[in-house]
Amino acid sequence: MSVSVLLGPGGxxxxxxxxAHGTAAQGTVTSGGRCLDDANSGTADGNPVQMLGCDGxxxxxxxxxxxxGSVQALGKCLQVTGGSRATGTPVxxxxxxxxxxxxxxxxxxxxTIYSAASGKCLAVQGAVVDGAGIGLASCDPSQSDQVWxxxxxxxPADVLSSGTPVNFANPDDTxxxxxxxxxxxxxxxxxxxxxxxKDSRQWDFDTGSDFDTATTAPIxxxxxxxxxxxxxxxxxxxxxxTYAPSGSGYAERNYCDLSGVWVDPDSGDWYGLVHNExxxxxxxxxxHYDAIxxxxxxxxxxxxxxxxxxxxxxxxxxxxxxxxxxxxxYYYGDGDQRLFVDNASGYFYAFYATxxxxxxxxxxxxxxxxxxxxxxxxxxxxxWQKWYDGSWSQPGVGGKESDVxxxxxxxxxxxxxxxxxxxxxxxTVAAQVAAGQMPDNSQLAVMNxxxxxxxxxxxxTPQNNVAQATGTLTPLHFYATRSLATEQxxxxxxxxxxxxxxxxxxxxxxxxxxxxxxxxxxFRSYCAYYCSTDTAEYSDITIDPSxxxxxxxxxxxxxLTYTVAAGNGQVLTQSGSTLTxxxxxxxxxxxxxxxxxxxxxxWTVVNSATGQALGxxxxxxxxxxxxxxxxxxxxxxxxGVGQQWSLQPSTSGGSGTGTGxxxxxxxxxxxxxxxxxxxxxxxxxxxxxxxxxGSAGDTRPEAAQLLAFSATGGTAADTVTVASPGxxxxxxxxxxxxxxxxxxxxxxxxTLRYAATGLPSGxxxxxxxxxxxxxxxxxxxxxxxxxxxDTTGALGTASFTWSVTGTDLALGRPTTASSVQSGTSDxxxxxxxxxxxxxxxxxxxxxxxxxxxxGATHAVNEVKLTWEAAYxxxxxxxxxxxxxxxxxxxxxxxxxxxxxxxxxxxxxGRYLRMYGTQRATGYGYSLWSLEVYGG
Numbered sequence: 001m002s003v004s005v006l007l008g009p010g011g012x013x014x015x016x017x018x019x020a021h022g023t024a025a026q027g028t029v030t031s032g033g034r035c036l037d038d039a040n041s042g043t044a045d046g047n048p049v050q051m052l053g054c055d056g057x058x059x060x061x062x063x064x065x066x067x068x069g070s071v072q073a074l075g076k077c078l079q080v081t082g083g084s085r086a087t088g089t090p091v092x093x094x095x096x097x098x099x100x101x102x103x104x105x106x107x108x109x110x111x112t113i114y115s116a117a118s119g120k121c122l123a124v125q126g127a128v129v130d131g132a133g134i135g136l137a138s139c140d141p142s143q144s145d146q147v148w149x150x151x152x153x154x155x156p157a158d159v160l161s162s163g164t165p166v167n168f169a170n171p172d173d174t175x176x177x178x179x180x181x182x183x184x185x186x187x188x189x190x191x192x193x194x195x196x197x198k199d200s201r202q203w204d205f206d207t208g209s210d211f212d213t214a215t216t217a218p219i220x221x222x223x224x225x226x227x228x229x230x231x232x233x234x235x236x237x238x239x240x241x242t243y244a245p246s247g248s249g250y251a252e253r254n255y256c257d258l259s260g261v262w263v264d265p266d267s268g269d270w271y272g273l274v275h276n277e278x279x280x281x282x283x284x285x286x287x288h289y290d291a292i293x294x295x296x297x298x299x300x301x302x303x304x305x306x307x308x309x310x311x312x313x314x315x316x317x318x319x320x321x322x323x324x325x326x327x328x329x330y331y332y333g334d335g336d337q338r339l340f341v342d343n344a345s346g347y348f349y350a351f352y353a354t355x356x357x358x359x360x361x362x363x364x365x366x367x368x369x370x371x372x373x374x375x376x377x378x379x380x381x382x383x384w385q386k387w388y389d390g391s392w393s394q395p396g397v398g399g400k401e402s403d404v405x406x407x408x409x410x411x412x413x414x415x416x417x418x419x420x421x422x423x424x425x426x427x428t429v430a431a432q433v434a435a436g437q438m439p440d441n442s443q444l445a446v447m448n449x450x451x452x453x454x455x456x457x458x459x460x461t462p463q464n465n466v467a468q469a470t471g472t473l474t475p476l477h478f479y480a481t482r483s484l485a486t487e488q489x490x491x492x493x494x495x496x497x498x499x500x501x502x503x504x505x506x507x508x509x510x511x512x513x514x515x516x517x518x519x520x521x522x523f524r525s526y527c528a529y530y531c532s533t534d535t536a537e538y539s540d541i542t543i544d545p546s547x548x549x550x551x552x553x554x555x556x557x558x559x560l561t562y563t564v565a566a567g568n569g570q571v572l573t574q575s576g577s578t579l580t581x582x583x584x585x586x587x588x589x590x591x592x593x594x595x596x597x598x599x600x601x602x603w604t605v606v607n608s609a610t611g612q613a614l615g616x617x618x619x620x621x622x623x624x625x626x627x628x629x630x631x632x633x634x635x636x637x638x639x640g641v642g643q644q645w646s647l648q649p650s651t652s653g654g655s656g657t658g659t660g661x662x663x664x665x666x667x668x669x670x671x672x673x674x675x676x677x678x679x680x681x682x683x684x685x686x687x688x689x690x691x692x693x694g695s696a697g698d699t700r701p702e703a704a705q706l707l708a709f710s711a712t713g714g715t716a717a718d719t720v721t722v723a724s725p726g727x728x729x730x731x732x733x734x735x736x737x738x739x740x741x742x743x744x745x746x747x748x749x750x751t752l753r754y755a756a757t758g759l760p761s762g763x764x765x766x767x768x769x770x771x772x773x774x775x776x777x778x779x780x781x782x783x784x785x786x787x788x789x790d791t792t793g794a795l796g797t798a799s800f801t802w803s804v805t806g807t808d809l810a811l812g813r814p815t816t817a818s819s820v821q822s823g824t825s826d827x828x829x830x831x832x833x834x835x836x837x838x839x840x841x842x843x844x845x846x847x848x849x850x851x852x853x854x855g856a857t858h859a860v861n862e863v864k865l866t867w868e869a870a871y872x873x874x875x876x877x878x879x880x881x882x883x884x885x886x887x888x889x890x891x892x893x894x895x896x897x898x899x900x901x902x903x904x905x906x907x908x909g910r911y912l913r914m915y916g917t918q919r920a921t922g923y924g925y926s927l928w929s930l931e932v933y934g935g
Contacts, residue, residue, distance in 0.1 A: 027152025032128030069104030069409035085436030106409035107153035109493035110141040116411025159799040161783040163540035171528035171536035184621030193255035210513035223303035232256035235306035241278035250280030260339025265686035285361035290335030346689030363429035366445035376690035454601030456552030467501030504528040520600035544799035546724035559717035567703035570674035579682035581674040615643035660706030720796035732806035741770035779806035819843035842924035851913035868926035871897030874918035879909030
């Protein structure tokens, strides 16, 4: 029998159902203890909304519609008055119309209510009192007047969590871009171009077996890499640039950084995008213009030539061009790009940003844009097109470009041309943003992209503009889209355990540590500069749908057997200990293959006759090199990274000639290729959406890697579906109302067994019934992952958050310390003031302590420490009844910094202190906060 596959808009099989956002119902929307209210229960168009004490009336019963982004009460919809984008514009009620952009809203995971048409959020205007109005404001979830509770709004579809931050060495002034050469050698590339006359300007390369082992590559100090000054100044952009005025700190007319490298399958040549910062201080201010060129190396990165422009500003980049920019602002152009090589569609995507600046060097606003080019065109100037007004309609060089913003609330995902930057507009950047004459900061600015094979979506994480502007660490956000062709990015949620203000971000698959293109359920998220604990770190991030029922349908079903046939008619066949490509299916067991999921978005491919799995050698570079032989080997209890494959669709874009599914090896990032050429073994090859017409490089045809799967037999495995109970909350020290988890099995009569990780301390799960009971202790929010298994081994999962609210016994209590860092005002009380942006910092010596007087004797079962970059590797938590005699209730010599939530403690006392005995840095000890919980 054969299986047909329904492809969704991104080319991946359509999701079994729309991603769950919970069931919308009527309910209150509250902030600061008051309810959003239809004033006087009015139903006339233009009736105002306000804050009012909650009274249970219909005027406070709001219905959310996630399909069209409408929010209704008494048959009328919330609407931004007049469709304005100006800060403070009130919201009102109006007759509902799905076509009215200003009626589209979304309650986001960070608690804000996003206005899809404006790119701003709803905020209480002034104090939260009866009669207070609601209007637009720049989105900032750290502002309490923008945080709303809306239990009836669609619940978040995903649950995000993070591991402990881990420091890494060698951050640079661009993100690390990882890639693998034709011989399987791993590299990552970064660069810096400092401004002073004698400062370093260099393209940096590191190499090793993977990211964790990489050290400086010899090519870093050769050719054009060692000093890029002349290369930049004589590039296509540099030749048009001019020097800064006398006395400037900018010594050169152009500074250029390589950021994003791709290896051409046809030749093995390296190509890369180049970010230019040129014509410094064009209006006597502190910045410059930006543009993106592309470069080529024919000698494996030793020397480079900058070939031409890729993406340039739609406006003038001449010095002091007051004709183009007659007002108080100017547009500094296109740069800070992040290259994503989307083999599925056959396009390069360049996610890039611009800033609109005050000529007086004051305000700034970040806008986000995207351009693409067919990979087969190899970055040539004429191949780039910009995303503008909903289509790829503008040339990369000089074309118009739309500001990309989240599409939450059924929004378009971009700012209309009428709402975008206009050089002739008057006023400063801040004044234009406030007046709605220019877009606000895009939440997507400087996006870093990966394909999440577990979610079946592209995911992105931007730099943290709010944190940078306010000097406050805020949670990391992730966004997702089904298709890069339409740029409909929606908010997956935030990672509360990973606060940062990062400029430079990238992702990495932890299984191979060489790929940023494809990741799974858990992946590394890197940060360079202004991170949660250090200058450079990564955290393991896990993104789970609230229920596994919301994972995408796949082109194969566990339990069935399939033939694997390429577009050239070749069929994958096992012959003894080797693999062959055979013309046509013959019905033999040697051509029957089972696909078994690993549980994180990857698969093993096992021959049904021998039980052996497809794989490549993982002992070194050979298994990552073009043409690496694929062999069948025994499958252990845990499949090796070389035995894991992602199923990636081809959507026949970018001049591609066919569609199908690629089997992409997790170790190498290369695609299984069934080549009909004589004497060629079954091997892996670089992904391509065109055929190489020459004889150099990889010559395997595109069709050899575009696969179709036809079911030949077997029995489909059981399917277990777990219902997510949604976010839970409880009070510490109070027994919960028992929570019943529920699951169903596709087969009747199966016995189900429940398990869970991440339950708050004090709670337990009955594995036979799925009932959660107990009395929670401690404080904070945890991610609960539920797994339900039947007697055949089939399983389903669900994830949700559980928040336990306790009283911080240290909040506002008298706090003392052994010392305060000289020359600072980082006093002890700032660690217990409840403000996450203030801290205590000690002298630069050991030991040091921070002590809080709890006011009375309390039982202590949890202490939460939020460290600044200067943290303790060795410290104790101690309690005392008199402040003199101390009892240690926790001790470590392997402190990790970051947020250390120490739960399950047993102790009591009126006084509690952190006693540090070994510092992690040459600085002192520094705590953003010390929180204490107990009875």
